[in-house]
Amino acid sequence: MLDAAGRPLVQVENLKMHFPIYTGIFRRHTGDVKAVDGVSFQIMAGQTLGLVGESGCGKSTVGRAMLRLYEPTAGRVVIDGEDVASMPSEALRKKRPTMQMVFQDPQASLNPRMTLAEIVSEPLDEHTDWTRDQKLERVYELMDQVGLNRRFVNRFPHEFSGGQRQRIGIARALALKPRFIVCDEPIAALDVSIQAQVVNLLEDLQEKLGLTYLFISHDLSMVRHLAQRVAVMYLGRIAELSPSRDLYARPLHPYAEALLSAVNEPDPVLAARRKRIILKGDVPSPANPPQGCNFCTRCPKVMDICKTVKPDLVEVEPGRMVACHLYPAAGSTGASEAYERNQQGETQ
Amino acid sequence: MTDVSTTQPKPSSQMRDIWNQFRTHKGALFGLVTLGILIAAVLIGPYLWIPEKLSVAEAIKLKNQGPSLRFPLGTDQLGRDMLARMLLAGRVSLAVGLVAMVIAIVFGTFIGILAGYFRRLDSPLMRLTDMFLALPLIPLLLVMVMLFRDRIAGVIGPELGAFTLIVFAIGITSWMATARIVRGEVLTLKEREYVLAARSIGAKPNRIILRHILPNVVSPVMVAATLGVAEAIITESVLSFLGLGFPPDFPTWGRLLFDGLQYMQVYPERVVWPGLAISLTVLSVNYIGDGLRDALDPRIRGR
Numbered sequence: 001m002l003d004a005a006g007r008p009l010v011q012v013e014n015l016k017m018h019f020p021i022y023t024g025i026f027r028r029h030t031g032d033v034k035a036v037d038g039v040s041f042q043i044m045a046g047q048t049l050g051l052v053g054e055s056g057c058g059k060s061t062v063g064r065a066m067l068r069l070y071e072p073t074a075g076r077v078v079i080d081g082e083d084v085a086s087m088p089s090e091a092l093r094k095k096r097p098t099m100q101m102v103f104q105d106p107q108a109s110l111n112p113r114m115t116l117a118e119i120v121s122e123p124l125d126e127h128t129d130w131t132r133d134q135k136l137e138r139v140y141e142l143m144d145q146v147g148l149n150r151r152f153v154n155r156f157p158h159e160f161s162g163g164q165r166q167r168i169g170i171a172r173a174l175a176l177k178p179r180f181i182v183c184d185e186p187i188a189a190l191d192v193s194i195q196a197q198v199v200n201l202l203e204d205l206q207e208k209l210g211l212t213y214l215f216i217s218h219d220l221s222m223v224r225h226l227a228q229r230v231a232v233m234y235l236g237r238i239a240e241l242s243p244s245r246d247l248y249a250r251p252l253h254p255y256a257e258a259l260l261s262a263v264n265e266p267d268p269v270l271a272a273r274r275k276r277i278i279l280k281g282d283v284p285s286p287a288n289p290p291q292g293c294n295f296c297t298r299c300p301k302v303m304d305i306c307k308t309v310k311p312d313l314v315e316v317e318p319g320r321m322v323a324c325h326l327y328p329a330a331g332s333t334g335a336s337e338a339y340e341r342n343q344q345g346e347t348q
Numbered sequence: 349m350t351d352v353s354t355t356q357p358k359p360s361s362q363m364r365d366i367w368n369q370f371r372t373h374k375g376a377l378f379g380l381v382t383l384g385i386l387i388a389a390v391l392i393g394p395y396l397w398i399p400e401k402l403s404v405a406e407a408i409k410l411k412n413q414g415p416s417l418r419f420p421l422g423t424d425q426l427g428r429d430m431l432a433r434m435l436l437a438g439r440v441s442l443a444v445g446l447v448a449m450v451i452a453i454v455f456g457t458f459i460g461i462l463a464g465y466f467r468r469l470d471s472p473l474m475r476l477t478d479m480f481l482a483l484p485l486i487p488l489l490l491v492m493v494m495l496f497r498d499r500i501a502g503v504i505g506p507e508l509g510a511f512t513l514i515v516f517a518i519g520i521t522s523w524m525a526t527a528r529i530v531r532g533e534v535l536t537l538k539e540r541e542y543v544l545a546a547r548s549i550g551a552k553p554n555r556i557i558l559r560h561i562l563p564n565v566v567s568p569v570m571v572a573a574t575l576g577v578a579e580a581i582i583t584e585s586v587l588s589f590l591g592l593g594f595p596p597d598f599p600t601w602g603r604l605l606f607d608g609l610q611y612m613q614v615y616p617e618r619v620v621w622p623g624l625a626i627s628l629t630v631l632s633v634n635y636i637g638d639g640l641r642d643a644l645d646p647r648i649r650g651r
């Protein structure tokens with residue numbers, strides 16, 4: 001929120017990540033799991049983009065494909081002016097320090113046979129030719145930054161609590177002074193009390209170091225707290241991308257509406273009035289998504305056009321992008337009352 | 349959390365932690381001491397215990413003796429001193445067992461890691477492994493010995509030649525189990541998040557393998573290694589028995605065991621001594637492996 005409205009640090013254009021399916025004795029390529037199917041967004045320098053959606057919608061895959069932990073099928077990922085998705089591997093290695101990742105499960109993301117010092121200095125081993133003392137100095141500095149006692153330097157991951165382990169993961173991500181960090185559900189595996197600590201730590205670090213985050217989560221209230229803009233994903237595509245204040249006040253896409261109706265309301269008066277939208281049916285398989293809008297099989301406001309034409313993500317109000325046929329593209333404002341309820345039997 | 353301690357602990361060397369943990373494992377200490385004694389005995393023993401030279405007539409008179417002060421382990425059917433033969437035999441058997449095990453483990457781990465980590469190499473390397481598994485061991489060794497024994501013996505002498513050939517032959521035919529175990533382990537390890545994290549840092553594959561994968565496949569490799577020693581010693585004796593290994597008058601523990609087999613009902617101690625030596629070696633290597641595996645795992649260490 002420092003220098004908002006700056007230039008975008010991260011630009012993702014039409015990112016696709018398809019995992020091939022091989023079947024039969026000849027392992028023939030018979031289809032693809034379209035985990036991410038054409039995702040575009042940008043993140044301004046120093047800001048946080050929240051990425052929310054239910055399990056299996058491709059949030060983590062977006063994060064990993066952006067850092068080239070998977071080889072994206074198509075699309076561009078421009079980070080700080082360079083397209084990461086098509087970089088040759090040696091250039092990519094040089095580029096890695098600018099982009100780092102904090103993983104979901106702090107237990108699994110730390111090698112159980114390495115001490116804290118070894119884990120945090122691993123990035124330094126890879127990218128610097130510092131002496132041991134210099135590295136150690138930096139490790140201490142990072143430990144101070146993330147709030148770990150210096151006495152812990154020789155301990156192994158299993159000797160820490162979940163929150164401390166996540167701090168180690170954050171320290172490792174910070175070691176090379178990155179500009180962009182993908183936080184892949186960094187708080188999902190933590191206690192609620194620890195979640196707040198870690199989120200506050202991430203906020204403090206952003207303020208101090210001017211970091212840019214992609215914050216992947218399914219905890220909607222945490223995203224609201226942390227992110228300036230939020231993208232709602234459903235089945236490999238972005239359903240809605242809006243400033244977080246607008247999204248939480250008035251979600252436009254029917255899926256975003258349903259998702260946000262699931263957020264708990266602390267105020268009992270409001271909670272009593274809260275209307276929970278319960279979606280029927282299951283998420284379609286990403287190997288065989290519907291021909292039209294991905295959400296058309298479960299959408300409470302489905303129309304005929306939804307079943308045949310995939311809606312594009314278009315700006316419907318200033319700053320708000322929605323992929324839904326209910327909202328015509330920008331220009332004609334305030335078209336949100338254009339509900340043409342179509343009583344299709346199978347979806348209610 | 350805000351305690352900025354003035355004494356900044358340096359990263360300590362892990363060797364001492366490992367040794368401290370190893371010491372708490374009683375079996376491992378027993379194994380280390382026993383193996384140490386065995387190795388010391390076969391290395392130094394032949395210089396300290398020099399059997400007296402006997403004429404043929406004396407030897408025939410003194411054959412098949414029980415243990416006595418003159419012959420602590422008795423004599424064999426040709427009147428030779430068993431203790432001296434046991435000590436000499438131990439040199440060969442221990443060397444064959446340990447070296448063949450090291451060859452098999454290093455080669456098997458190497459193949460297993462390549463196959464598990466690099467998807468493109470997986471299929472060819474595993475088919476190679478299957479091929480080796482399908483090869484019948486004894487005929488293969490027979491062919492190898494027939495082809496190469498004289499040539500190698502010509503270059504480095506008959507005994508060293510036989511040793512090299514046997515060690516190589518045993519090593520090359522016993523790495524497959526290790527390779528398979530390691531491959532399976534690597535396949536699961538490389539999907540772990542910390543390997544992903546290392547890749548996101550930009551670590552090269554060799555660094556990832558050395559730092560993240562290899563240390564975590566230690567335990568299954570350790571188990572395979574300890575079993576390998578026993579197997580190598582036994583295989584060597586089988587080979588010698590078939591006349592493929594060392595010359596017949598050249599003692600090894602396996603050889604002594606087979607020689608004693610015919611007299612087992614009359615002179616059981618002829619089988620007991622080499623059998624005991626082999627068992628002790630295997631047992632101690634096993635315990636050392638066990639202790640080492642525990643000591644190398646920081647989750648068990650310090651408990």
